[in-house]
Amino acid sequence: MSALLEVSELSKNFGGLQAVHALSFAVEEGAILGLIGPNGAGKSTVFNLVNGVFAPDAGRVLFGGQDITGLRPHLVARSGLARTHQIVQPFAVMSVLENCIVGACFGGKNMPLEEAREAARQAAMRVGLEDRLDTPASQLTIAGKKRLELARALAAQPRLLLLDEVLAGLNPTEVERMIQVIRAIRASGVSILMIEHLMQAIMSLSDRIVVLNSGQKLAEGLPAEVANDPAVIEAYLGDPALAAELRAA
Amino acid sequence: MATLRRPFFWILAAVVALFAVLPAARGDIELRESLLLAAIYITLASNINMMLGYAGYVNFGSIVFFGLGGYVCVWLMGAHGWPLAAALVAGGTAVSALALVFGLGILRLRGVYFALSTIGVNEGVMAFVTNFAPWGGSSGIYLSPALFQPLGGPAQALWAIYYLLVGVMAASLYLSYFVKRSKFGMGLLAIGQNEDAASVLGVPTPRYKAAVYSLSAVLPAIAGGLYFFKSAFIQPPDAFDLQLSTETIVIAMLGGQGTVVGPAIGAFLYEQLRSWLLTSESFSHFQLVISGVLLLAIVLFAPGGLAGWLYRRWPRLRSILE
Numbered sequence: 421m422s423a424l425l426e427v428s429e430l431s432k433n434f435g436g437l438q439a440v441h442a443l444s445f446a447v448e449e450g451a452i453l454g455l456i457g458p459n460g461a462g463k464s465t466v467f468n469l470v471n472g473v474f475a476p477d478a479g480r481v482l483f484g485g486q487d488i489t490g491l492r493p494h495l496v497a498r499s500g501l502a503r504t505h506q507i508v509q510p511f512a513v514m515s516v517l518e519n520c521i522v523g524a525c526f527g528g529k530n531m532p533l534e535e536a537r538e539a540a541r542q543a544a545m546r547v548g549l550e551d552r553l554d555t556p557a558s559q560l561t562i563a564g565k566k567r568l569e570l571a572r573a574l575a576a577q578p579r580l581l582l583l584d585e586v587l588a589g590l591n592p593t594e595v596e597r598m599i600q601v602i603r604a605i606r607a608s609g610v611s612i613l614m615i616e617h618l619m620q621a622i623m624s625l626s627d628r629i630v631v632l633n634s635g636q637k638l639a640e641g642l643p644a645e646v647a648n649d650p651a652v653i654e655a656y657l658g659d660p661a662l663a664a665e666l667r668a669a
Numbered sequence: 670m671a672t673l674r675r676p677f678f679w680i681l682a683a684v685v686a687l688f689a690v691l692p693a694a695r696g697d698i699e700l701r702e703s704l705l706l707a708a709i710y711i712t713l714a715s716n717i718n719m720m721l722g723y724a725g726y727v728n729f730g731s732i733v734f735f736g737l738g739g740y741v742c743v744w745l746m747g748a749h750g751w752p753l754a755a756a757l758v759a760g761g762t763a764v765s766a767l768a769l770v771f772g773l774g775i776l777r778l779r780g781v782y783f784a785l786s787t788i789g790v791n792e793g794v795m796a797f798v799t800n801f802a803p804w805g806g807s808s809g810i811y812l813s814p815a816l817f818q819p820l821g822g823p824a825q826a827l828w829a830i831y832y833l834l835v836g837v838m839a840a841s842l843y844l845s846y847f848v849k850r851s852k853f854g855m856g857l858l859a860i861g862q863n864e865d866a867a868s869v870l871g872v873p874t875p876r877y878k879a880a881v882y883s884l885s886a887v888l889p890a891i892a893g894g895l896y897f898f899k900s901a902f903i904q905p906p907d908a909f910d911l912q913l914s915t916e917t918i919v920i921a922m923l924g925g926q927g928t929v930v931g932p933a934i935g936a937f938l939y940e941q942l943r944s945w946l947l948t949s950e951s952f953s954h955f956q957l958v959i960s961g962v963l964l965l966a967i968v969l970f971a972p973g974g975l976a977g978w979l980y981r982r983w984p985r986l987r988s989i990l991e
Contacts, residue, residue: 471869473865473869492868492875493868493869493871494868494869494870494871494872494873494874497868497869497870497871498871502870503869505866505869509863509865509866509869510863510866511858511859511862511863511866511867512862512863513862513927514858514859514862518855518858521855522855522856522859522867522870522872523870523871525852525855525856525871526856526867526870526871526872526873527870527871528871532852533851533852533855536852572870573870576870576871
């Protein structure tokens with residue numbers, strides 16, 4: 421396996437705040453890498469640095485061997501990298517299908533409109549929105565909007581998908597469905613970098629996990645290794661004694 | 670041609686035929702003048718709609734395209750002896766190129782800041798022209814009536830100008846439709862609803878915004894050329910009339926921003942209302958009061974405008990009227 425996405429020594433300051441500091445990690449081709457950490461650890465900032473919403477102060481982002489550091493978001497999308505947003509950003513007045521068409525038209529494949537319509541339909545089907553194609557996005561439930569975020573990103577037929585908390589706010593049944601969808605996406609050959617707070621889900625989905633705390637890498641490894649790392653437990657719970665107690669229980 | 674099978678195409682053809690035939694068949698000059706103004710309003714509203722309704726950028730100063738197009742055309746004809754057609758093409762091209770330059774600058778701004786900057790563009794250009802000696806400064810440019818001769822004398826020329834304006838109107842409506850159904854239009858609509866999300870999905874937002882700003886300048890510039898050639902006179906306050914600019918926005922919103930036919934319906938109704946008010950002794954210029962009230966009412970109660978309201982009641986209409 422070779423690295424599809426290589427992030428090296430990435431740093432970003434906001435004013436005096438060091439949001440991300442000298443962070444390095446890699447997503448292997450065909451793998452799922454989980455990015456976890458407490459609130460404010462800088463996870464979403466990492467996404468924004470990778471896909472060009474913010475330009476990093478230092479460091480490099482290589483995607484498929486190409487340097488995409490600081491490229492504008494639409495150029496990053498064009499290179500075959502798609503993402504979803506933690507706070508859903510649907511085109512409210514457009515239908516589900518039209519939302520997906522935008523993703524398909526302008527994503528990595530740069531499809532003409534007619535071809536994009538078909539790709540959009542398929543993407544909607546993969547996330548289970550096939551019976552809502554003509555529904556305006558604004559009328560979807562929160563679970564529906566989360567699925568739309570995913571469908572829109574998928575419609576672009578990306579090589580790498582960045583998923584920012586696609587499970588947050590879903591009920592257990594919806595979480596289970598979404599996990600199956602994500603598994604199917606990976607099985608189809610798309611690599612995934614995902615942020616998730618739902619521990620069981622990300623532990624079972626990810627091949628490897630990177631733990632972020634205060635913008636720095638705290639740990640990296642297989643899900644089981646990371647879950648038992650005292651430093652990680654302390655970062656999450658704040659108190660090693662409490663952590664030990666919980667582990668014993 | 671798939672276009673020929675769409676109802677919109679036939680509605681457009683019917684409207685153009687009515688505009689072309691009605692005044693000529695009845696030899697009705699008054700009707701022609703009223704429809705000429707309607708054609709101009711429809712042209713301006715349809716073009717601003719691509720900025721306002723598709724891309725979601727409020728351009729308060731769109732009249733600058735109309736005025737500059739008028740100036741370029743009148744000046745080329747008066748001072749350099751260009752024929753009308755060449756002067757119109759030159760006007761459309763030059764103004765569109767200038768809009769591209771302005772657009773690349775001011776489209777970095779968003780929302781209110783962009784809207785304010787468009788007023789700045791209009792006022793800035795007006796100040797420049799007012800002090801620009803080759804264009805007659807504040808006293809403007811007069812055209813000799815002799816320039817109507819190539820079109821068969823003044824009476825014939827007025828008919829020719831009318832038909833050309835109807836053609837510009839039809840082109841505006843078709844452009845509006847063509848853009849909306851294209852990939853470019855899809856990108857613009859995405860920008861209009863959520864520019865950041867559009868960019869993340871790969872829509873080349875800076876390029877698309879500048880392109881639509883420039884594209885929305887072409888036909889208004891040509892309409893301006895025709896209008897001021899017809900007047901045989903142009904001066905800065907008429908060319909860069911901010912009031913007309915604002916009315917254009919009211920028209921687009923009244924009819925239904927973002928729809929293809931909405932701005933046209935809005936323009937037609939508004940022109941009727943305006944000419945009805947203008948002819949009444951006590952209410953002349955009362956249209957400004959009414960347009961203010963209308964704008965408030967639309968923003969508060971019917972953000973989709975007339976077309977939006979119709980489409981909500983009869984969803985099938987959307988695919989017929991676009």
